[in-house]
Amino acid sequence: MSTPLRPVSETEIAAFNRDGAVLLKGVLAQQWTDLLAEGLEYAHDHPDGMSAGVSLPLRIDQFPAAHSPKLQELLDHSPIAEIVGSVLRAPVRFYMDQMFYKPAGPIAPSAWHQDTCYYNVEGDQLIRAWVCADPAPREVSLEVLRGSHLWNITYRPPVGRDPAEDPQGVAELEAAFARGERLIGPEAHQQWTYFDSFLDPGLPALPNIEGNRDSFDILGWNYEPGDVLLFHGNIVHSARGGVTLPHPRRSHASLWAGPRVHYLHRRSQAIPDPIKLYDYDPKDGQPLADFPEVFPLVWEPA
Ligand SMILES: O=C(O)CCC(=O)C(=O)O
Numbered sequence: 001m002s003t004p005l006r007p008v009s010e011t012e013i014a015a016f017n018r019d020g021a022v023l024l025k026g027v028l029a030q031q032w033t034d035l036l037a038e039g040l041e042y043a044h045d046h047p048d049g050m051s052a053g054v055s056l057p058l059r060i061d062q063f064p065a066a067h068s069p070k071l072q073e074l075l076d077h078s079p080i081a082e083i084v085g086s087v088l089r090a091p092v093r094f095y096m097d098q099m100f101y102k103p104a105g106p107i108a109p110s111a112w113h114q115d116t117c118y119y120n121v122e123g124d125q126l127i128r129a130w131v132c133a134d135p136a137p138r139e140v141s142l143e144v145l146r147g148s149h150l151w152n153i154t155y156r157p158p159v160g161r162d163p164a165e166d167p168q169g170v171a172e173l174e175a176a177f178a179r180g181e182r183l184i185g186p187e188a189h190q191q192w193t194y195f196d197s198f199l200d201p202g203l204p205a206l207p208n209i210e211g212n213r214d215s216f217d218i219l220g221w222n223y224e225p226g227d228v229l230l231f232h233g234n235i236v237h238s239a240r241g242g243v244t245l246p247h248p249r250r251s252h253a254s255l256w257a258g259p260r261v262h263y264l265h266r267r268s269q270a271i272p273d274p275i276k277l278y279d280y281d282p283k284d285g286q287p288l289a290d291f292p293e294v295f296p297l298v299w300e301p302a
Contacts, residue, residue: 001299004079005029005226008086016087020149021142021231023221024083028131032078033225037133039070040250044101049190050272058108061099062192062271064252071097075254080129081299083228088125090258091300093288095121096274097254100239104248107140109241112209115255116233117154117200118270120182121288125258126233132251136223139243142231143220145209149232156203157270159194163201170198177267184269186278200268206236257295262287 004027016022043051043064050062065071074080075094085092096119102108116126130142163170176183188196209216220240223229231237233255263282273282276294288295 001077002079004083008083013087016230019146019219020235021144024228026226027083027228028226035070035074036131036252039068039074040099040133042070043068043099050192052193057103059101063096064099065097084127084129084256085299087230088258092298093257093295094298095255095257100251102249104245106244107241107249110239111158112206112236112238113158114155114234114236117268118157120264120266120269120273122264123261125260127256128231128253130229130251130253132223134247134249136249138220138222139240140249141221141223142229142237142239143218144231145236146217146219149235154203155206156200157268158206160197160199161195163198173198184272188272189275194270197270202267257288
Protein backbone atom coordinates (compact mmCIF):
# COMPACT_ATOMS: atom_id res chain seq x y z
CA MET A 1 0.00 0.00 0.00
CA SER A 2 1.45 3.40 -0.90
CA THR A 3 1.38 6.49 1.29
CA PRO A 4 -0.55 9.72 0.65
CA LEU A 5 1.24 12.66 -0.98
CA ARG A 6 1.06 14.40 2.39
CA PRO A 7 -0.08 13.44 5.90
CA VAL A 8 -3.61 14.25 7.03
CA SER A 9 -3.35 17.19 9.46
CA GLU A 10 -4.71 17.44 12.99
CA THR A 11 -6.94 20.28 11.79
CA GLU A 12 -8.45 18.03 9.11
CA ILE A 13 -9.05 15.22 11.60
CA ALA A 14 -10.74 17.68 13.97
CA ALA A 15 -12.89 18.98 11.10
CA PHE A 16 -13.99 15.44 10.23
CA ASN A 17 -14.96 14.68 13.82
CA ARG A 18 -16.77 18.00 14.22
CA ASP A 19 -18.52 18.32 10.85
CA GLY A 20 -18.75 14.66 9.85
CA ALA A 21 -16.90 15.31 6.59
CA VAL A 22 -13.68 16.83 5.32
CA LEU A 23 -12.16 17.42 1.89
CA LEU A 24 -8.49 16.40 1.87
CA LYS A 25 -6.86 18.39 -0.93
CA GLY A 26 -4.08 16.84 -3.04
CA VAL A 27 -3.46 13.55 -1.25
CA LEU A 28 -3.56 11.10 -4.18
CA ALA A 29 -0.84 10.95 -6.84
CA GLN A 30 -1.84 11.00 -10.49
CA GLN A 31 -1.11 7.29 -10.86
CA TRP A 32 -4.17 6.68 -8.63
CA THR A 33 -6.47 9.14 -10.34
CA ASP A 34 -5.54 7.57 -13.69
CA LEU A 35 -6.24 4.11 -12.28
CA LEU A 36 -9.55 5.37 -10.89
CA ALA A 37 -10.64 6.70 -14.29
CA GLU A 38 -9.67 3.45 -16.05
CA GLY A 39 -11.36 1.33 -13.39
CA LEU A 40 -14.60 3.33 -13.58
CA GLU A 41 -14.67 3.19 -17.38
CA TYR A 42 -14.20 -0.58 -17.25
CA ALA A 43 -17.02 -0.98 -14.73
CA HIS A 44 -19.23 1.26 -16.84
CA ASP A 45 -18.50 -0.76 -19.99
CA HIS A 46 -19.06 -4.09 -18.20
CA PRO A 47 -22.35 -3.74 -16.31
CA ASP A 48 -23.38 -6.65 -14.11
CA GLY A 49 -26.50 -7.59 -12.15
CA MET A 50 -25.74 -4.87 -9.63
CA SER A 51 -25.56 -2.04 -12.15
CA ALA A 52 -28.68 0.01 -11.74
CA GLY A 53 -30.12 3.08 -13.30
CA VAL A 54 -31.95 4.98 -10.55
CA SER A 55 -32.85 7.96 -12.65
CA LEU A 56 -31.06 7.57 -15.94
CA PRO A 57 -28.50 8.66 -17.09
CA LEU A 58 -27.14 8.29 -13.54
CA ARG A 59 -25.77 4.79 -13.12
CA ILE A 60 -24.97 3.37 -9.72
CA ASP A 61 -23.05 0.10 -9.41
CA GLN A 62 -22.73 -1.85 -6.17
CA PHE A 63 -19.41 -3.58 -5.40
CA PRO A 64 -17.86 -2.43 -8.74
CA ALA A 65 -14.31 -3.32 -7.65
CA ALA A 66 -15.40 -6.96 -7.56
CA HIS A 67 -15.47 -6.95 -11.37
CA SER A 68 -13.23 -4.04 -12.30
CA PRO A 69 -9.60 -5.11 -11.67
CA LYS A 70 -8.26 -1.54 -11.65
CA LEU A 71 -10.77 -0.45 -9.03
CA GLN A 72 -9.70 -3.45 -6.96
CA GLU A 73 -6.08 -2.37 -7.39
CA LEU A 74 -7.04 1.12 -6.22
CA LEU A 75 -8.62 -0.31 -3.07
CA ASP A 76 -5.73 -2.68 -2.40
CA HIS A 77 -2.75 -0.46 -3.15
CA SER A 78 -3.68 3.24 -3.11
CA PRO A 79 -3.31 5.29 0.08
CA ILE A 80 -7.09 5.48 0.59
CA ALA A 81 -7.19 2.89 3.43
CA GLU A 82 -4.31 4.60 5.21
CA ILE A 83 -6.00 7.99 4.85
CA VAL A 84 -9.18 6.59 6.40
CA GLY A 85 -7.19 4.89 9.19
CA SER A 86 -5.23 7.99 10.03
CA VAL A 87 -8.51 9.84 10.57
CA LEU A 88 -10.08 6.99 12.54
CA ARG A 89 -6.78 6.39 14.38
CA ALA A 90 -7.75 2.73 14.40
CA PRO A 91 -7.44 -0.46 12.34
CA VAL A 92 -9.50 -0.36 9.16
CA ARG A 93 -11.53 -3.03 7.37
CA PHE A 94 -13.07 -2.74 3.90
CA TYR A 95 -16.87 -3.04 3.80
CA MET A 96 -18.05 -2.30 0.25
CA ASP A 97 -17.86 0.14 -2.66
CA GLN A 98 -20.10 1.90 -5.19
CA MET A 99 -19.75 3.75 -8.48
CA PHE A 100 -21.79 6.86 -9.37
CA TYR A 101 -21.32 7.42 -13.09
CA LYS A 102 -22.82 10.62 -14.50
CA PRO A 103 -22.15 11.16 -18.21
CA ALA A 104 -21.26 14.56 -19.71
CA GLY A 105 -24.18 16.90 -20.25
CA PRO A 106 -26.82 17.80 -17.68
CA ILE A 107 -25.55 16.18 -14.48
CA ALA A 108 -28.10 14.11 -12.58
CA PRO A 109 -28.45 14.78 -8.86
CA SER A 110 -28.04 12.16 -6.13
CA ALA A 111 -30.86 12.50 -3.60
CA TRP A 112 -30.32 13.39 0.06
CA HIS A 113 -29.80 10.24 2.11
CA GLN A 114 -27.80 8.53 4.84
CA ASP A 115 -25.68 5.54 3.85
CA THR A 116 -25.79 3.15 6.77
CA CYS A 117 -29.57 2.60 6.72
CA TYR A 118 -29.16 0.73 3.39
CA TYR A 119 -26.79 -1.86 4.85
CA ASN A 120 -26.78 -4.47 7.58
CA VAL A 121 -24.10 -2.61 9.46
CA GLU A 122 -23.92 -0.12 12.32
CA GLY A 123 -21.33 1.78 14.31
CA ASP A 124 -19.71 5.14 14.87
CA GLN A 125 -16.54 4.25 12.96
CA LEU A 126 -17.87 4.01 9.40
CA ILE A 127 -16.13 6.27 6.91
CA ARG A 128 -16.82 6.80 3.25
CA ALA A 129 -13.95 7.78 0.98
CA TRP A 130 -15.34 9.56 -2.08
CA VAL A 131 -13.06 10.11 -5.04
CA CYS A 132 -13.90 11.45 -8.47
CA ALA A 133 -12.04 10.95 -11.73
CA ASP A 134 -13.14 14.39 -12.96
CA PRO A 135 -13.21 17.91 -11.57
CA ALA A 136 -16.48 18.31 -9.70
CA PRO A 137 -17.36 21.91 -8.88
CA ARG A 138 -19.44 22.44 -5.77
CA GLU A 139 -22.65 22.48 -7.87
CA VAL A 140 -22.19 18.76 -8.67
CA SER A 141 -19.91 17.42 -5.95
CA LEU A 142 -20.98 16.06 -2.62
CA GLU A 143 -22.85 18.08 -0.02
CA VAL A 144 -23.46 17.17 3.61
CA LEU A 145 -25.58 18.47 6.45
CA ARG A 146 -22.84 19.60 8.76
CA GLY A 147 -22.79 17.65 12.02
CA SER A 148 -25.70 15.35 11.09
CA HIS A 149 -23.49 12.30 11.80
CA LEU A 150 -24.12 13.10 15.49
CA TRP A 151 -27.91 13.41 15.31
CA ASN A 152 -28.39 9.81 16.45
CA ILE A 153 -31.22 9.23 14.00
CA THR A 154 -31.63 6.69 11.22
CA TYR A 155 -33.74 7.91 8.32
CA ARG A 156 -35.59 5.74 5.84
CA PRO A 157 -33.65 5.13 2.61
CA PRO A 158 -35.45 7.29 0.03
CA VAL A 159 -35.66 4.59 -2.65
CA GLY A 160 -37.83 1.50 -2.73
CA ARG A 161 -41.34 0.31 -3.44
CA ASP A 162 -44.31 1.99 -1.80
CA PRO A 163 -45.67 -0.45 0.85
CA ALA A 164 -49.23 0.73 0.05
CA GLU A 165 -48.95 -0.85 -3.40
CA ASP A 166 -48.21 -4.34 -2.08
CA PRO A 167 -49.63 -4.98 1.42
CA GLN A 168 -49.13 -8.75 1.00
CA GLY A 169 -45.46 -8.26 0.11
CA VAL A 170 -44.99 -6.02 3.14
CA ALA A 171 -46.62 -8.61 5.43
CA GLU A 172 -44.24 -11.27 4.10
CA LEU A 173 -41.30 -8.95 4.63
CA GLU A 174 -42.37 -8.18 8.21
CA ALA A 175 -42.72 -11.90 8.94
CA ALA A 176 -39.29 -12.66 7.45
CA PHE A 177 -37.77 -9.83 9.45
CA ALA A 178 -39.40 -11.08 12.66
CA ARG A 179 -37.95 -14.55 11.97
CA GLY A 180 -34.52 -12.92 11.79
CA GLU A 181 -34.06 -13.70 8.10
CA ARG A 182 -31.90 -11.58 5.89
CA LEU A 183 -34.24 -9.66 3.63
CA ILE A 184 -31.96 -9.70 0.61
CA GLY A 185 -30.35 -12.99 -0.37
CA PRO A 186 -27.11 -13.77 -2.21
CA GLU A 187 -28.99 -14.08 -5.53
CA ALA A 188 -29.32 -10.29 -5.48
CA HIS A 189 -25.67 -10.16 -6.49
CA GLN A 190 -26.82 -11.55 -9.87
CA GLN A 191 -29.91 -9.39 -10.32
CA TRP A 192 -30.80 -6.43 -8.15
CA THR A 193 -32.43 -3.00 -8.18
CA TYR A 194 -33.11 -0.36 -5.55
CA PHE A 195 -36.79 -1.08 -6.09
CA ASP A 196 -36.62 -4.71 -4.92
CA SER A 197 -37.00 -3.41 -1.34
CA PHE A 198 -39.88 -1.60 0.32
CA LEU A 199 -39.63 1.88 1.76
CA ASP A 200 -39.28 1.05 5.45
CA PRO A 201 -42.38 2.28 7.32
CA GLY A 202 -40.50 1.80 10.60
CA LEU A 203 -38.10 4.68 10.01
CA PRO A 204 -38.77 8.42 9.77
CA ALA A 205 -38.70 9.99 6.31
CA LEU A 206 -35.99 12.53 5.60
CA PRO A 207 -37.06 16.17 5.81
CA ASN A 208 -37.44 18.06 2.55
CA ILE A 209 -33.89 19.39 2.57
CA GLU A 210 -33.65 20.44 -1.06
CA GLY A 211 -36.88 22.40 -0.80
CA ASN A 212 -35.69 24.17 2.35
CA ARG A 213 -31.97 24.58 1.79
CA ASP A 214 -31.77 27.79 3.81
CA SER A 215 -32.98 25.95 6.91
CA PHE A 216 -30.00 23.59 6.91
CA ASP A 217 -26.28 24.02 7.47
CA ILE A 218 -25.06 22.61 4.15
CA LEU A 219 -21.37 22.06 3.60
CA GLY A 220 -19.91 21.51 0.11
CA TRP A 221 -16.62 21.73 -1.76
CA ASN A 222 -15.04 22.19 -5.18
CA TYR A 223 -13.44 18.82 -5.82
CA GLU A 224 -10.35 18.19 -7.98
CA PRO A 225 -8.94 14.77 -8.94
CA GLY A 226 -6.29 13.89 -6.33
CA ASP A 227 -8.53 15.06 -3.46
CA VAL A 228 -10.24 12.58 -1.16
CA LEU A 229 -13.53 13.53 0.42
CA LEU A 230 -14.18 11.66 3.66
CA PHE A 231 -17.61 11.58 5.21
CA HIS A 232 -19.13 9.70 8.10
CA GLY A 233 -21.40 6.72 7.37
CA ASN A 234 -24.27 8.31 9.29
CA ILE A 235 -24.11 11.78 7.74
CA VAL A 236 -26.99 13.08 5.62
CA HIS A 237 -25.60 13.93 2.19
CA SER A 238 -26.43 14.39 -1.50
CA ALA A 239 -24.92 15.63 -4.74
CA ARG A 240 -26.60 18.45 -6.62
CA GLY A 241 -27.30 18.27 -10.30
CA GLY A 242 -28.85 20.40 -12.98
CA VAL A 243 -25.55 21.86 -14.15
CA THR A 244 -24.34 20.97 -17.64
CA LEU A 245 -20.73 19.80 -17.80
CA PRO A 246 -18.62 19.16 -20.93
CA HIS A 247 -17.14 16.09 -19.21
CA PRO A 248 -18.57 13.24 -17.14
CA ARG A 249 -18.67 13.23 -13.34
CA ARG A 250 -17.49 9.74 -12.40
CA SER A 251 -17.16 9.01 -8.70
CA HIS A 252 -16.24 6.02 -6.59
CA ALA A 253 -17.20 5.70 -2.94
CA SER A 254 -15.71 3.05 -0.67
CA LEU A 255 -16.98 2.28 2.81
CA TRP A 256 -14.47 1.43 5.55
CA ALA A 257 -14.99 0.31 9.13
CA GLY A 258 -13.11 0.63 12.40
CA PRO A 259 -13.32 -1.83 15.32
CA ARG A 260 -16.55 -0.33 16.75
CA VAL A 261 -18.64 -1.44 13.77
CA HIS A 262 -20.94 -4.45 13.95
CA TYR A 263 -23.48 -6.40 11.96
CA LEU A 264 -27.10 -5.24 12.27
CA HIS A 265 -30.00 -7.00 10.60
CA ARG A 266 -32.06 -4.06 9.25
CA ARG A 267 -35.60 -3.98 7.97
CA SER A 268 -34.49 -1.09 5.76
CA GLN A 269 -31.76 -3.18 4.11
CA ALA A 270 -31.72 -2.18 0.45
CA ILE A 271 -28.24 -3.31 -0.59
CA PRO A 272 -27.18 -6.96 -0.33
CA ASP A 273 -24.60 -8.04 2.20
CA PRO A 274 -21.11 -8.55 0.74
CA ILE A 275 -21.28 -11.86 -1.12
CA LYS A 276 -18.87 -13.76 1.14
CA LEU A 277 -20.93 -12.89 4.22
CA TYR A 278 -23.66 -15.24 2.94
CA ASP A 279 -21.35 -18.14 3.91
CA TYR A 280 -21.90 -17.14 7.55
CA ASP A 281 -24.83 -16.57 9.88
CA PRO A 282 -23.99 -13.18 11.36
CA LYS A 283 -25.85 -12.07 14.49
CA ASP A 284 -26.77 -8.54 15.51
CA GLY A 285 -23.89 -6.94 17.38
CA GLN A 286 -21.17 -9.22 15.99
CA PRO A 287 -18.11 -7.10 15.15
CA LEU A 288 -16.95 -7.22 11.55
CA ALA A 289 -13.64 -8.54 12.91
CA ASP A 290 -15.46 -11.86 13.48
CA PHE A 291 -15.50 -12.29 9.68
CA PRO A 292 -11.91 -11.55 8.62
CA GLU A 293 -12.30 -13.38 5.31
CA VAL A 294 -15.19 -11.12 4.37
CA PHE A 295 -13.88 -7.92 5.91
CA PRO A 296 -10.08 -8.13 5.75
CA LEU A 297 -7.96 -5.88 7.92
CA VAL A 298 -6.35 -3.55 5.40
CA TRP A 299 -4.53 -1.01 7.55
CA GLU A 300 -3.57 -0.57 11.19
CA PRO A 301 -1.69 2.14 13.05
CA ALA A 302 2.06 1.59 13.42
O1 LIG B 1 -21.45 10.64 -6.08
C1 LIG B 1 -22.64 10.84 -5.88
O2 LIG B 1 -23.36 11.45 -6.68
C2 LIG B 1 -23.32 10.36 -4.63
C3 LIG B 1 -22.41 9.66 -3.69
C4 LIG B 1 -23.11 9.14 -2.49
O3 LIG B 1 -24.23 9.43 -2.22
C5 LIG B 1 -22.42 8.22 -1.62
O4 LIG B 1 -21.23 7.95 -1.82
O5 LIG B 1 -23.06 7.72 -0.67
